[in-house]
Each structure stands twice: as C-alpha cells, then as structure tokens.
Amino acid sequence: MSKLRIAEIFGPTIQGEGALIGEPTVFVRSGGCDYRCTWCDSMHAVDPVHRHEWAAMTTDAVWGEVSRLSGGGPLIVTLSGGNPAIQDFGPLIRRGKRVGYRFACETQGSLAKLWFSELDTLVLSPKPPSSEETVDWVAFDACLEAAKGCGKVVMKIVIFDDLDYGWARVVAETYPDLPLFLQPGNPDVDPDVAVDPQQVADRLEWLVGKVIEDRWYTARVLPQLHVLLWGNKRGV
Amino acid sequence: MSKLRIAEIFGPTIQGEGALIGEPTVFVRSGGCDYRCTWCDSMHAVDPVHRHEWAAMTTDAVWGEVSRLSGGGPLIVTLSGGNPAIQDFGPLIRRGKRVGYRFACETQGSLAKLWFSELDTLVLSPKPPSSEETVDWVAFDACLEAAKGCGKVVMKIVIFDDLDYGWARVVAETYPDLPLFLQPGNPDVDPDVAVDPQQVADRLEWLVGKVIEDRWYTARVLPQLHVLLWGNKRGV
Numbered sequence: 001m002s003k004l005r006i007a008e009i010f011g012p013t014i015q016g017e018g019a020l021i022g023e024p025t026v027f028v029r030s031g032g033c034d035y036r037c038t039w040c041d042s043m044h045a046v047d048p049v050h051r052h053e054w055a056a057m058t059t060d061a062v063w064g065e066v067s068r069l070s071g072g073g074p075l076i077v078t079l080s081g082g083n084p085a086i087q088d089f090g091p092l093i094r095r096g097k098r099v100g101y102r103f104a105c106e107t108q109g110s111l112a113k114l115w116f117s118e119l120d121t122l123v124l125s126p127k128p129p130s131s132e133e134t135v136d137w138v139a140f141d142a143c144l145e146a147a148k149g150c151g152k153v154v155m156k157i158v159i160f161d162d163l164d165y166g167w168a169r170v171v172a173e174t175y176p177d178l179p180l181f182l183q184p185g186n187p188d189v190d191p192d193v194a195v196d197p198q199q200v201a202d203r204l205e206w207l208v209g210k211v212i213e214d215r216w217y218t219a220r221v222l223p224q225l226h227v228l229l230w231g232n233k234r235g236v
Numbered sequence: 237m238s239k240l241r242i243a244e245i246f247g248p249t250i251q252g253e254g255a256l257i258g259e260p261t262v263f264v265r266s267g268g269c270d271y272r273c274t275w276c277d278s279m280h281a282v283d284p285v286h287r288h289e290w291a292a293m294t295t296d297a298v299w300g301e302v303s304r305l306s307g308g309g310p311l312i313v314t315l316s317g318g319n320p321a322i323q324d325f326g327p328l329i330r331r332g333k334r335v336g337y338r339f340a341c342e343t344q345g346s347l348a349k350l351w352f353s354e355l356d357t358l359v360l361s362p363k364p365p366s367s368e369e370t371v372d373w374v375a376f377d378a379c380l381e382a383a384k385g386c387g388k389v390v391m392k393i394v395i396f397d398d399l400d401y402g403w404a405r406v407v408a409e410t411y412p413d414l415p416l417f418l419q420p421g422n423p424d425v426d427p428d429v430a431v432d433p434q435q436v437a438d439r440l441e442w443l444v445g446k447v448i449e450d451r452w453y454t455a456r457v458l459p460q461l462h463v464l465l466w467g468n469k470r471g472v
Contacts, residue, residue: 023456070453204461204465212248228436
C-alpha cells in the first residue's frame with residue numbers, strides 16, 4: 001500500500017478562513033505541490049528542500065493521528081497542503097466517514113481526483129496573478145466535474161492587489177454558480193515574525209471597501225482568523 | 237397603514253458576525269426592544285430616550301431606502317435592532333423578495349412572528365447570564381415553530397465569561413439541531429472610543445481555547461469583524 005507524504009497533522013483548532021471559518025477542525029497538511037506561489041504561506045509543505053521532513057504514513061497511521069488528536073469525537077478534517085490532490089486521500093476519507101467524520105479539501109484546482117466526489121466540502125482556490133502561477137482552466141473544470149457528488153463546492157480567491165481583484169471579478173463571472181470567498185493576501189509569512197492585528201484589519205478593510213464600492217454582492221469577504229490570532233505560527 | 241419605527245438603515249457593508257459573516261448586506265435597524273442587556277451595543281435603537289430619533293417610515297419608504305443604498309442590485313437585507321420582532325416586517329420582506337432580495341433577521345427569540353417563515357435566515361440569539369436578562373424558553377420555542385418554512389434557522393450566543401460559556405453548553409444540548417455560532421462579547425461599546433484589534437484577537441483566542449479544550453466540535457467560533465474594522469462606529 002502506497003504511503004501518504006504528510007507535512008503535518010495538527011489541531012483541533014478552528015478553520016481560520018473561507019466557507020468553514022470558525023469551525024473546529026483537524027488539519028492534515030500533505031507534502032508536495034505542483035505550484036510555487038510567490039507568497040506561499042506553507043513552503044514547509046511545498047518546497048522539496050523540506051521533503052525529508054515529510055512523514056511517509058499509511059492511511060491507517062494518518063487516521064490514527066487524526067483520531068487521537070480529535071479525541072474520538074467526530075469533526076471535520078481539512079485536507080490541505082501543499083496540494084493534497086497530488087495524493088490519494090480516498091481511503092482516508094472513507095475511513096473517517098464510516099465513523100461520522102466529515103472532510104474538506106483545499107486545492108488550487110490543478111489536479112482532478114475521483115475522491116473529490118466523496119468530500120463534504122471542496123474549496124477550489126485558483127491563484128491570481130500575484131502568485132506568478134498560471135491557472136489551467138481545463139484542469140480546473142475537470143476538478144469541478146470530478147467533484148460531482150461532493151456536498152458543497154466553493155471557490156476562494158486570495159487578493160493581494162488591484163490586478164488580483166480585477167482577475168477575480170472575471171473569474172467570478174465565468175463561474176457564477178460557485179459560491180465565492182475573497183480573502184486579503186497575507187504578505188507576512190515568516191512564522192517567527194509576529195503579525196500586527198491592525199494590519200490584518202487594514203487589509204480586510206481595503207478589500208471590503210472595493211467589493212462594496214463595486215456593489216459586488218455575490219462575493220463574501222473574510223480575513224484569515226488564524227493570522228489574526230497566531231500570526232504565522234505553525235500547528236495552530 | 238401602520239408605520240415602522242426605524243433607528244437606522246445603512247450599508248451596503250459586510251455582515252460582521254454569525255452565519256452570514258463576510259456577506260454584503262444592508263442593515264435595517266428597527267427601534268425598540270423588550271430587553272435591556274447590560275452590554276447592549278445598540279442602545280441607540282433600544283433605549284426609549286432615543287425614541288424621537290427613530291423615523292416612522294412606511295414599508296414603501298423603508299424599501300425605497302434599501303433599494304437606493306443597494307443600487308438596485310439584489311443582496312441580503314439584515315433586519316436587526318433593537319428587536320425587529322416587535323414590528324411587522326412581513327410586507328417589507330415580500331416587497332424585496334419579489335425582486336430577488338433575500339432577508340435575514342436577528343432577534344433574541346422572545347417574540348414569535350408569522351413573517352419569520354418568509355425569511356431566508358433567522359438568527360436566534362438567546363441572551364446569556366451576563367446580559368442580566370432571562371430567556372423565556374416557551375417564547376423561544378414559539379419562534380422556532382413560527383420559523384418553519386424559513387430557509388435556515390441558526391443560533392448565536394454571545395459569551396462574555398465562564399458563566400455564559402457554561403450556559404451556552406446547556407443551551408446547545410437542548411437544541412442540538414440548531415447550527416450554533418459563538419461570539420466573544422464586546423465590552424467596549426462606546427462608538428467614540430477606538431477598539432484595539434489586539435483585544436478583539438485576544439477575546440477570540442480565549443473563546444477558541446475553551447471550545448477546543450472541551451472538544452466542542454459542533455460550535456463555530458467567530459469574532460465581530462465590524463468591531464475589528466471600525467470599532468463601534470455606527471453606520472458601517
């Protein structure tokens with residue numbers, strides 16, 4: 001049985017962003033990514049230089065750790081990364097769902113997996129121009145197709161600047177049926193440097209101002225609560 | 237035709253708290269309340285001393301102002317107060333829904349109204365001990381009954397201290413089927429005094445810590461984003 005490359009498993013804590021904001025969850029952060037966003041806040045799960053830090057774990061071992069951390073009580077497990085769609089989380093999802101756990105997955109939408117359809121929530125987060133990545137929309141559409149049967153599919157777009165914002169508007173017009181969450185970008189990703197809550201507030205205010213000015217009523221604007229609470233500290 | 241007593245109509249801005257957090261909305265804040273919570277952050281819509289400031293408006297006039305503020309684009313209108321359940325918002329809801337608007341209402345659950353069933357979202361927020369109010373659970377249950385047909389009913393509880401927290405746990409056990417949002421209390425309600433975002437973060441961290449320690453996975457914990465952004469300034 002092939003093993004999963006896992007950068008970290010931590011929690012329970014609250015989901016800090018997006019559709020499930022505020023909800024208690026355990027994070028399973030997989031190692032490895034097909035993207036290299038300039039402002040990535042999880043390079044420890046992306047850059048192969050950290051590869052030796054990623055544990056090779058069986059599904060049973062991952063499940064055992066999720067179960068231990070959550071104390072047996074079912075909650076929602078968040079698969080993140082890196083890009084979790086590189087790997088096969090189907091067996092983990094089926095294992096957890098048998099005992100009442102739910103599963104969310106966050107991915108950029110570059111790789112479609114059959115197991116998307118077994119999720120409770122799939123968060124597709126296409127990366128805007130500031131990432132210096134280029135979205136493959138054919139792959140993105142394949143993710144949507146693969147997700148049929150999934151409880152809920154939403155889109156999350158991180159916005160660093162006006163260019164990202166304009167890009168997000170076009171994307172939103174292309175996918176009017178996907179609930180959309182906008183999130184101010186976080187340029188301060190050093191885990192050892194404290195984040196000023198005022199800066200989190202300022203960036204949120206900027207983005208809220210733009211959305212309201214444009215009367216863009218179908219977008220929801222949310223901050224990263226975990227950055228507000230803990231800066232970029234890992235494992236919370 | 238009887239008139240509505242309206243303390244303020246403002247927006248569009250984002251909903252700062254609860255189930256619709258981050259969503260663009262126009263607030264219709266009605267004047268008058270059957271409660272006097274010690275920490276009320278909207279006394280200008282509660283205390284009869286402000287009664288002369290509340291406009292007497294026809295449904296058409298309220299609708300006209302909502303429509304003007306939102307620029308004609310449909311969005312979700314949030315009925316708050318005071319206690320909006322004192323008045324008859326049924327005609328306003330029907331007026332707006334005809335042109336695609338949606339309606340949410342926030343009320344403590346002390347007065348049941350037939351128009352609850354026409355809402356898209358009803359937020360019932362029973363007040364914890366720190367409010368020095370006493371919940372009438374028979375009335376609360378009548379609200380739930382009246383809300384049948386409403387798109388979604390959720391519960392929001394503000395938590396100031398350990399006593400409130402313990403109370404919320406009991407309430408949650410009594411209403412296991414109501415999605416529950418917990419919100420740290422805000423003791424600084426003076427609109428002229430700036431709020432320190434660090435304090436918002438600290439109060440959120442305290443409540444998150446308690447929920448996680450107790451493995452209370454069915455509660456969602458959210459801050460008041462508007463307090464983070466604008467302190468207690470009115471009209472935003």
